[in-house]
Amino acid sequence: MHTNVEKIFTFIDQESSFIEEQESATYLEGVIYALELWITDKKTPSITNPSKEQIRKAVQLAILKGMKQSAQVNHQMTPDAIGLLVAYLVKEMSKGKKELAILDPALGTGNLLYTIMNSLPTENHAFGVEIDDLLIQLAAQTGELLTCDIQLFRQDALKPLLIDPVDVVVSDLPVGYYPDSETSQDYFLHSEEEMSYAHHLFMEQSMKHVKPGGYLYFLVPESIFESKQAPKLHKFLKETGWIQAVIQLPSNIFKTKGQEKSLLIIQKKSETLKAPREVLLAKVPNMSNKEAMELFFKKIDIWQEENAK
Ligand code: SAM
Secondary structure (H helix, E strand, O other), X not given: OOOHHHHHHHHHHHHHHHHHHHOOOOHHHHHHHHHHHHHOOOOOOOOOOOOHHHHHHHHHHHHHHHHHHOOOOOOOOOOHHHHHHHHHHHHHHOOOOOEEEEEEOOOOOOHHHHHHHHHOOOEEEEEEEEOOHHHXXXXXXXXXXXXXXXXXXXXXXXXXXXXXXXXXEEEEOOOOEOOOHHHHXXXXXXXOOOOOEHHHHHHHHHHHOEEEEEEEEEEEEOOHHHOOOHHHHHHHHHHHEEEEEEEEOOXXXXXXXXXXXXXXXXXXXXXOOOOOOOOEEEXXXXXXXXXXXHHHHHHHHHHHHHHHO
């Protein structure tokens, strides 16, 4: 007996491989073709009542297969292990909220954002910004299959955004230098000495698009506070937000050394709220160690309860 995830993946895989062979297209372009067939009901996988998570996981498997063959450096999907952890934290920290508006300014395939949206019990609507044509198409199609309430913008996220302030920003930030020095001049976090860091500018842009008291969840390089441009970032964060947590992710999730990331949680300052009692500094244990993970989640719950008092 095949599961829904297997059946959906097989459907996408067969159609994508067919297009790849017949049309000398890439496998990822084939995935777009397969999803289009499904959305327009021209051809569909034979499944009954798939859940949103089953659809997301199967599409994710097909995209991962395509990305393995792709030479594009920006074709990087946020791994599920990270997505599920961020989803848990967003869910815990937004308890009591009836509705959430979420923004991912570096949407990619949408895998991180959809993992979070699928996990939330409340009504939510989202905005996604992505510069890459192919990735935003994949994100749009996946969003449609998941019947997500999402508005997409294909543009440079560091240029002005027509998006009202949201409750939550989540983003696996693009790391490295931002080449458009004219645009970076508009940011407090631009560098005078060298090219500015894109991930720093993304944080500033996100802060602008979140409501006072709203939360920002960023996947950032583990060494973010050690770089040459870090003092300015420190100053910016101190003035505009409250750091809530810095969570180091297990290094075995990342393909190569030097790519390790941490999850940084910030709350935008608000006159009606107080700074957190305690900043959570934690390290996620090896995720295959069930007992250690249970202890980790307990630690998060206790911190969250204390902070909510
Ligand atoms: N969370 C995504 C997912 O699950 O697929 C992965 C995000 S990936 C680490 C970072 C994304 O930022 C890439 O898709 C890249 O194309 C995008 N990006 C880089 N610079 C950008 C810019 N200036 N404006 C908008 N998107 C940008």
